Amino acid sequence: MGAYLVRRLCLMVVTLVGMSILIFVMLRLVPGNITDIIFDSAGFVNPAAKKKIEHQLGLDQPILTQYVNWIAGLARGDLGYAYVSEKPAINEILPRIPVTAKLAGLALVFSVLFGVPLGVVSAVRQNTALDYVLRVLSLSGLSLPSFWLGLLILMAFVHFLGWIPIYKNTPESPWQELALLCIPAAAVGFRSSALVMRLTRSSMLEVLRQDYIRTARAKGASETAVNYEHALRNAVLPVVTIIGIEAAFLIGGLIVTETVFNIPGVARFLVEAIRWRDYPIVQNLVMFIAVIVVLVNFLVDLMYVVLDPRIKYEA
Amino acid sequence: MGWSAGLAVLLALAAMALGPSPALAQKQGGTLRIYHRDNPPSASIHEEATISTVQPFMAVFNNLVLYDQQKPLDSPETIMPDLADSWSWDVTNTKLTFKLHAGVKWHDGKPFTARDVECTWNKLTGKDPDDFRKNPRAVWWQNLKDVTVNGDLEVTFVLTRPQPSILAMFASGYTPVYPCHVSTKDMRTNPIGTGPFKFVEFKRGDSVKFVRNPDYWKPGKPYLDGIEWKVIENRSTRILAFVAGEFDMTFATDVTVPLLRDVTSQAPKAICELAPTYVSTNLIINPSTAPFNDPKIRRAMALTLDRKVFNDILSGGKAEISGVMLPPPAGVWGMPPEMLHALPGYAADVEKSRAEARLIMEGLGYSEAKPLKVKVSTRNIAVYRDPAVLLIDQLKKIHIDGELDVVDTSIWHAKVTRGEYSVGLNLTGVGVDDPDVNLYENYSCESERNLTRYCNKEVDALIDKQSQELDQEKRKKIVWEIERRLAEDLARPIILYDRAATCWQPYVKGFVLHHNSIYNNWRYEDVWLDKQGG
Numbered sequence: 053m054g055a056y057l058v059r060r061l062c063l064m065v066v067t068l069v070g071m072s073i074l075i076f077v078m079l080r081l082v083p084g085n086i087t088d089i090i091f092d093s094a095g096f097v098n099p100a101a102k103k104k105i106e107h108q109l110g111l112d113q114p115i116l117t118q119y120v121n122w123i124a125g126l127a128r129g130d131l132g133y134a135y136v137s138e139k140p141a142i143n144e145i146l147p148r149i150p151v152t153a154k155l156a157g158l159a160l161v162f163s164v165l166f167g168v169p170l171g172v173v174s175a176v177r178q179n180t181a182l183d184y185v186l187r188v189l190s191l192s193g194l195s196l197p198s199f200w201l202g203l204l205i206l207m208a209f210v211h212f213l214g215w216i217p218i219y220k221n222t223p224e225s226p227w228q229e230l231a232l233l234c235i236p237a238a239a240v241g242f243r244s245s246a247l248v249m250r251l252t253r254s255s256m257l258e259v260l261r262q263d264y265i266r267t268a269r270a271k272g273a274s275e276t277a278v279n280y281e282h283a284l285r286n287a288v289l290p291v292v293t294i295i296g297i298e299a300a301f302l303i304g305g306l307i308v309t310e311t312v313f314n315i316p317g318v319a320r321f322l323v324e325a326i327r328w329r330d331y332p333i334v335q336n337l338v339m340f341i342a343v344i345v346v347l348v349n350f351l352v353d354l355m356y357v358v359l360d361p362r363i364k365y366e367a
Numbered sequence: 368m369g370w371s372a373g374l375a376v377l378l379a380l381a382a383m384a385l386g387p388s389p390a391l392a393q394k395q396g397g398t399l400r401i402y403h404r405d406n407p408p409s410a411s412i413h414e415e416a417t418i419s420t421v422q423p424f425m426a427v428f429n430n431l432v433l434y435d436q437q438k439p440l441d442s443p444e445t446i447m448p449d450l451a452d453s454w455s456w457d458v459t460n461t462k463l464t465f466k467l468h469a470g471v472k473w474h475d476g477k478p479f480t481a482r483d484v485e486c487t488w489n490k491l492t493g494k495d496p497d498d499f500r501k502n503p504r505a506v507w508w509q510n511l512k513d514v515t516v517n518g519d520l521e522v523t524f525v526l527t528r529p530q531p532s533i534l535a536m537f538a539s540g541y542t543p544v545y546p547c548h549v550s551t552k553d554m555r556t557n558p559i560g561t562g563p564f565k566f567v568e569f570k571r572g573d574s575v576k577f578v579r580n581p582d583y584w585k586p587g588k589p590y591l592d593g594i595e596w597k598v599i600e601n602r603s604t605r606i607l608a609f610v611a612g613e614f615d616m617t618f619a620t621d622v623t624v625p626l627l628r629d630v631t632s633q634a635p636k637a638i639c640e641l642a643p644t645y646v647s648t649n650l651i652i653n654p655s656t657a658p659f660n661d662p663k664i665r666r667a668m669a670l671t672l673d674r675k676v677f678n679d680i681l682s683g684g685k686a687e688i689s690g691v692m693l694p695p696p697a698g699v700w701g702m703p704p705e706m707l708h709a710l711p712g713y714a715a716d717v718e719k720s721r722a723e724a725r726l727i728m729e730g731l732g733y734s735e736a737k738p739l740k741v742k743v744s745t746r747n748i749a750v751y752r753d754p755a756v757l758l759i760d761q762l763k764k765i766h767i768d769g770e771l772d773v774v775d776t777s778i779w780h781a782k783v784t785r786g787e788y789s790v791g792l793n794l795t796g797v798g799v800d801d802p803d804v805n806l807y808e809n810y811s812c813e814s815e816r817n818l819t820r821y822c823n824k825e826v827d828a829l830i831d832k833q834s835q836e837l838d839q840e841k842r843k844k845i846v847w848e849i850e851r852r853l854a855e856d857l858a859r860p861i862i863l864y865d866r867a868a869t870c871w872q873p874y875v876k877g878f879v880l881h882h883n884s885i886y887n888n889w890r891y892e893d894v895w896l897d898k899q900g901g
Contacts, residue, residue, distance in 0.1 A: 084781070097780050136408070144571060210611045221570075311601050
């Protein structure tokens, strides 16, 4: 196990280095830089002034020098200065992380709390009316874009309650914040829960046909014990994998949801930073997301050992 | 009967004397909540050319003079004192002296003096080493030779020639006075002004907050305790939020004609005013690329434009069809309709114009079977793309086969400035309804904002001539002559000036929307909230 951990950690570092190069190069392949945007917002271009700003921001340096400067800064914990606000990038990124973390966490909780039990029910009650209803629900979750669902929710609130559940910077209480985040979390988690539900259902159906399930039933185990202790435990591995992948994909979903519900999180901020070619923000934020994704995948791999004792990484 | 009538009159007079006069009716307090459509690029008005910066940050500053915030039309007659108590021209009309208000303080407590005025214009004219990172309206001050200070409370602007319009530029929301002691960098992030509201914080992409300046030099003002801006980039969300009463006011001209119907039906008490945005949709043709260097082709393109179709489809028929200057009644300087219709491409009978255009094109060897293929470039934003599609359809009618070329918005201006386009569809905002502002910025040979690099020395001479003319009526005639020349030269033909609405809740009082500029009426010092009365 120890050797496996060391190997995985080394691989994580290699992955992150690769990611950093990819982010850095791809960002510079996108047409235009911050000076183009600065002048575009003013409706003209002054080549001399543009060059002066490029020099001030170090954009006229060779790309390798810029990359080395960035990595060296990262190693020192210096993320540089945001081009747009001219404030330290860390001060721009940090306050937005908790909001997105809460939203993503709630969305994941929503997808697991609804997806797994409903998937089990759907499998156990295969081809019943309830199964059909749940399958339609899961299909709609997969096919409804979250921005559309979000807008529909907002319109319904305004129309029926005369109130709009958009995020407030200073919620009156943690409960109000939770309530305000629950609605967008449901909008973004609906798709994930549908996916988790479908996967749980198909995985359960496969497991429920196994010999050991028949044996458990023959031993006289209750249906609950069969379904949840024997079947679900064996069916959950692919579900955990997909939850891990979904955690990474959530960022994509959050971009839209944070925009529709006006939540000042990192996902919306990332899009704005890309639009402004605010390299220090984009680079560091994408690296941060990459670290999270790599860590989540690592944790998922470790969870396999916990969930299925037969898995031994040394083997 | 006689004594009772007399008593009634006396009582009425007493009631009038004791009752609240309009001037005393304003209520103090409350925070005005407004949504913002996007993140302001910076807080420095002088460095930006967008309403995104002017609308929130104008409240931090004062100008030397300002357009009357309570009158809907900006004109030379509505220019009022602000930091300058009075102003006067010398006999040569080249020296403009402002007497400044005494006892004014910056928000950080330092005194405001004539030196601050000198500093601001030294930065604008590039004489200060700590000049602006970008200076989009440098052309406004090209006639300014010097700024001289006479003590703490008098400043004189020395011009190279008479220019009555310079007062209009001073009165624009784009022309606040900056403090000498604060760097241009700090003004982008942490602005200090003398205005009715102090800057509190600017959370990028999220919110901007201002608080009442308790030491404001205009007694009793402002009435609001503060202003809070919330950035909501999604238009559906922000309109719904306004309808739900989450905001007291929409962003300027954010409610389009189709959206206005929704807002007025869902929030029937809201006050919505539809006004010209003074942003033109215009056709740009690169005269340095073949075959568009042939004036005949450019004329044919002008003749095919059916502005009514653009207006009906894009603006529900509410837009202003005009030349370069905004037409009356909202515009002060625009051509009368009969003169406008005589310009190339403005005739009422579009089919007749198109027949003429087809003849021109056929004379140059193009036909339905052998059309001229061209890329129609535009920015990748809906307000640009939609008219570009209509333009392509109209070009098709004269044997020009256009293909939409959407350009990433970040490189649009750079690409056009470099001349890397043949035909394009552009939007151009005008800061002040004034010929100098519009003509110098967009059509003079030297202007950095003359994107198409149109250059006609005769037109330049006419622009200078109108600029020096002191008689407004005579000046209008020269402006109309310039308009005619620009239309004949196909210098960025204006397709239309759009209209859009700004809405506010009925309890927002003291706000007057200006109808010939969206950049000049955001001081908010007269605005107050009457929530009980709402």
